Amino acid sequence: MNWQEIETLPRCGLESIQxxxxxxLVYRIYDKVPPYRAKMDAxxxxxxxxxxxADLRKLPFTTKDDLRDNYPFGLFxxxxxxxxxxxxxxxxxGKSTVVGxxxxxxALWASVMARCLTMAGVTRGDMVHNAYGYGLxxxxxxxxxxxxxxxxxxxPVSGGNSRRQVMIMRDFGSTVLLSTxxxxxxxxxxMADAGVTPDDFQLRVGIHGAEPWSENMREEVERKLxxxxxxxxxxxxxxxxxVAMECLQTERGMHILEDNFLPEIVxxxxxxxxxxxxxxxxxxxxxxKEAFPLIRYxxxxxxRLFCEPCACGRTLVRMEKVTGRTDDMLIIRGVNxxxxxxxxxxxxxxxxxxxxxxxxxxxxxxxxxxxLVEISENIFSDExxxxxxxxxxxxxxxxxxxxxxAKIKLVEPRSIQRSEGKAQRVIDRRKI
Amino acid sequence: MxxxxxxxxLENKSGRLAEITRVLAENNINIRALSVADTADFGILRLIVxxxxxxxxxxxxxxxxxxxxxxxxVEVPDRTxxxxxxxxxxxxxxxxxxxxxxxxxxxGSDAVLIFRFEEMDKAIDVLQEKGFTLLTGAQxxxx
Numbered sequence: 377m378n379w380q381e382i383e384t385l386p387r388c389g390l391e392s393i394q395x396x397x398x399x400x401l402v403y404r405i406y407d408k409v410p411p412y413r414a415k416m417d418a419x420x421x422x423x424x425x426x427x428x429x430a431d432l433r434k435l436p437f438t439t440k441d442d443l444r445d446n447y448p449f450g451l452f453x454x455x456x457x458x459x460x461x462x463x464x465x466x467x468x469x470g471k472s473t474v475v476g477x478x479x480x481x482x483a484l485w486a487s488v489m490a491r492c493l494t495m496a497g498v499t500r501g502d503m504v505h506n507a508y509g510y511g512l513x514x515x516x517x518x519x520x521x522x523x524x525x526x527x528x529x530x531x532p533v534s535g536g537n538s539r540r541q542v543m544i545m546r547d548f549g550s551t552v553l554l555s556t557x558x559x560x561x562x563x564x565x566x567m568a569d570a571g572v573t574p575d576d577f578q579l580r581v582g583i584h585g586a587e588p589w590s591e592n593m594r595e596e597v598e599r600k601l602x603x604x605x606x607x608x609x610x611x612x613x614x615x616x617x618x619v620a621m622e623c624l625q626t627e628r629g630m631h632i633l634e635d636n637f638l639p640e641i642v643x644x645x646x647x648x649x650x651x652x653x654x655x656x657x658x659x660x661x662x663x664x665k666e667a668f669p670l671i672r673y674x675x676x677x678x679x680r681l682f683c684e685p686c687a688c689g690r691t692l693v694r695m696e697k698v699t700g701r702t703d704d705m706l707i708i709r710g711v712n713x714x715x716x717x718x719x720x721x722x723x724x725x726x727x728x729x730x731x732x733x734x735x736x737x738x739x740x741x742x743x744x745x746x747x748l749v750e751i752s753e754n755i756f757s758d759e760x761x762x763x764x765x766x767x768x769x770x771x772x773x774x775x776x777x778x779x780x781x782a783k784i785k786l787v788e789p790r791s792i793q794r795s796e797g798k799a800q801r802v803i804d805r806r807k808i
Numbered sequence: 809m810x811x812x813x814x815x816x817x818l819e820n821k822s823g824r825l826a827e828i829t830r831v832l833a834e835n836n837i838n839i840r841a842l843s844v845a846d847t848a849d850f851g852i853l854r855l856i857v858x859x860x861x862x863x864x865x866x867x868x869x870x871x872x873x874x875x876x877x878x879x880x881x882v883e884v885p886d887r888t889x890x891x892x893x894x895x896x897x898x899x900x901x902x903x904x905x906x907x908x909x910x911x912x913x914x915x916g917s918d919a920v921l922i923f924r925f926e927e928m929d930k931a932i933d934v935l936q937e938k939g940f941t942l943l944t945g946a947q948x949x950x951x
Contacts, residue, residue, distance in 0.1 A: 751817050756873045758815030758852055758924070759906055760845050767849075786850050788819045790871050 379491050382635050383690045387683070390691065394638055395429050397663035402426050402435070405669055408453040411446055412671065432640065432661065433649055437672045440473065443613065448474040454667045464512045465612045465712060475514075475612050476667040482521065484664055485615050488633050489522020492621035495631060495688070496581050496606050498552050500527040503578075505545055507555035507563070508586065508710075510534045514616030515586055515710070519554050522618060528552070535559065538566035546576055553582040556710040557589040557597055557605070561741025564600035574602025581624075583608050585617060586710040587743075588698055590807070607697055613673055614660050620695050625687040629694030632681075636664045639693060640672070641681050644702040655680050657702050658695065676703045704802060706736060708743045711780050715801040718747060718782075721773045727755035728770070733792045737805040746783040747774065750792055809932050809942040810878040811922070812860045817873040818844070818851040828853060831870045837863045840948050841922060843909035854909070856881075856922065858949040879924050880932060881943040886912055886919040894921060894940065901934045903927055913951055920948065 382390070403423040405412040415436045416422070425434055443451065452459065460479050464472035477485065498504065504523045510516030516534055523530040531548060533541055535555075541563060544550070553560060560582055567573070579601060585608035597605040609630050610617035619637050620630035632639050641656040642649050650656045658675045662668075678700040683693045706713045715734055722728050731750040736743060749770065757763060767784040774782045793800070818824050825844070832839060841856040857863045860876065867874045884890035891910065898905065904926040912919050920943065925931040935942060 751873050753873055753875060756815070756817050756875050758813070758854055758875055758877045760847060760852060763850065763852075764847065786817070786819075788817060788824075788871065789873055791819060 379487075379494070383491070383631070383692055385691055387691060390635060391429055393635055394663060397635075398429065398432065398638065398661065399423070399426050401661070401663055401669055402671070405453055405671065409451055409669075411442065411451060415442075429638075432638070432672070435661075435671050437647065437659070437674050438670050439674050440613075440676075443473045447472075449476065451670075452476050452667055453669050454478055459667050463514045463517075463612055463616065465514075472512075473613060475616075478666040481615075481666050481668075483525075484636065485518055485618060486521040486525035488615065488636060489518055489618035490526040491633060492608055492618050493522055493526050493528070493552075493583070495621045495623040495690075496552070496583050497624050498523075498526060498528055498581070498583075502528040502551045503531065503549050504528050504552040504554060505531045505533055505541070505548075505550035507533050507535055507541060507553065507559055508617070514610070514612045518610070518616035518618060519583075523554075538563055539570065542566045542570050542572065545579065546572065549578045551578050551580045553579055553601070553603070555582070555584060556586045557584040557593055558587060558709060558738075558741050558743060560584055560597045560601060560605070561593070564597070565741060567601075574600075577602070579603050581606065583621075585609055587707045588700075592807075609695065609698065611675060611677075613668075613670060613675075614662055615665065619660070623686065623688040623690065626694065627687070629680075629682050629696050631686065631690050631692040631694055634692055636662065638663055639681060639695065641679065642674075644678075652681050652683050652693075655699075658698075674702075676701050676705065678702060706734070706745075706802060706804065708736060708745050708780055711778060713745070713778055713780070717777055718774065719801075721777055722747075722749060722770065724773065725766070725770055727752060729789070731789075731792050732801070733803065734801055735803045735805065738807070743806065744783065745780065746785055748785045748787050748792060750789050751786045752789060809880065809936070809944065810928070811856060811881045811943065811945045811948060813877050813879045813922070813924075814855050814857065814860060814864050814867070815875045815877060816853040816855070816867060818846075818853050820846070820848075820850055825853065827870070828867065828872065831866050832857065832863060835859075835862060835866045837866070838949075840951070841909065841911045841920070843907075843922075845907065854907075856945070856948060860945070877924065878928060879922050880928065880935070881948055882921045882923065882935060883913075883918050883941040883943055884921060886917055890919055891921060894923075894935070897934055897938050897940070898923075898925070898931060901930065903931050903934065920951070 406423045419436045421434045458478045459476040461477045464474045508515030582603045582605040606622040609620040620632040622630045638661040640659040644657040658677045658679045677698045680696040729750040729752045733748040735746040838858045845852045906924040908923045910921045
């Protein structure tokens with residue numbers, strides 16, 4: 377069956393494929409992944425209990441803590457010699473979430489990414505400017521292999537050096553831009569600085585993901601770059617980019633490639649599955665991955681699912697743009713940041729008080745993170761240079777851990793508001 | 809021959825300096841000399857007052873971060889070249905000045921230079937050797 381057939385199947389046809397794959401997956405992980413078997417045994421569910429898609433709810437959830445507890449390879453379902461690539465996200469307190477891929481997983485990833493690109497009208501002959509970061513982050517390489525699988529031309533430019541990127545986009549005749557939405561706006565500013573306009577480029581479409589963005593931001597990207605901008609969704613734990621994508625005709629939501637990634641929406645408090653149309657936490661089960669399958673993985677992303685047919689003809693269920701998180705993770709310039717990581721760094725600096733606050737704002741098109749640190753008498757000095765050294769040290773250590781530069785603001789004691797219960801560590805002033 | 813100075817951390821927001829001076833006034837503490845050093849993000853207020861320990865106490869109770877440091881007060885005639893003559897001596901001795909500020913004595917004939925040196929003892933020795941008048945805290949307060 378080709379992509380087009382799968383993506384336009386009647387729901388019942390798709391659901392029978394999903395069920396077959398789910399059953400095979402559950403038998404396989406019960407057999408190959410001891411932590412999963414232990415959880416299933418504890419929940420009193422056996423592989424043969426999965427007789428319909430509705431039985432999915434009998435399976436236990438998987439959370440980021442499960443990934444952390446089994447760091448680095450404890451949830452892999454294949455021997456390491458079959459794993460041909462690993463990626464990792466920045467985790468809390470220095471421990472990353474590690475994901476692995478077999479040869480078949482890499483081929484699957486390329487194919488789901490190619491299908492996503494197709495939804496945005498990308499074809500052979502397109503010149504695709506891939507400005508997602510390359511490296512342990514899944515964005516760059518995930519998109520890269522999808523572009524190649526599709527047969528389009530990839531420019532593996534990665535992030536940074538906007539002026540040079542603008543020159544390449546113009547000289548190479550880039551037709552498609554892949555980047556975070558905030559970086560797209562950054563490139564638009566670089567174009568303006570270079571005195572060029574969208575008319576000097578052949579850009580047609582922008583595929584933007586890896587951070588939350590609003591409809592207003594979409595309009596801004598479209599206007600400033602003279603393109604159609606579409607949303608893409610993915611996360612390393614599930615596969616990377618290529619989990620869901622907006623088509624050019626959609627009026628609402630991204631098509632989930634649900635022949636591979638089975639979605640649910642659950643109530644984040646009761647964990648009960650919610651019907652289509654209701655808002656809750658997005659949960660995925662990977663139906664076809666070999667090395668790192670996940671059962672009912674709680675993404676912490678808040679969304680909704682819709683299943684009405686789309687004008688493009690696809691019958692795949694659609695997910696709304698992610699509107700928030702059920703945990704305290706921040707996404708700053710595409711990088712996942714947990715307040716606990718910031719806290720870990722601060723507590724490691726001698727004399728620093730446990731009172732801090734993270735402020736996030738957007739200056740121009742870029743996210744800016746400021747960390748407010750209360751200054752205590754044991755680190756206070758009457759010399760400016762001593763306090764400035766302290767700021768620099770905190771900044772350098774945060775950069776080391778998170779990979780992004782934060783502004784450090786030293787503030788007076790007790791100036792950060794104390795709360796009765798859970799401290800309010802984050803003030804997010806970004807208008808998404 | 810050291811003078812006690814208190815330093816207060818100041819966030820760059822309006823009303824903080826006013827708050828400090830209000831707390832001092834309410835406790836009958838007299839400011840003899842002061843300077844504010846500021847950066848884009850914060851400032852440090854340095855004060856010489858008549859009741860050092862009380863000042864430190866009440867400011868701390870008022871929620872401020874307060875430090876106490878020692879500085880050197882040099883009295884020079886209030887005329888051209890007064891400061892230059894002191895700096896010439898410390899430069900000669902290769903002593904770094906961390907910061908300084910100055911005020912003119914009420915009588916109009918002398919100026920007082922407040923220094924924070926990197927090597928405080930060495931600076932005191934050198935200055936005394938060269939015949940400069942160093943003031944104590946009590947002397948400053950009685951000026």
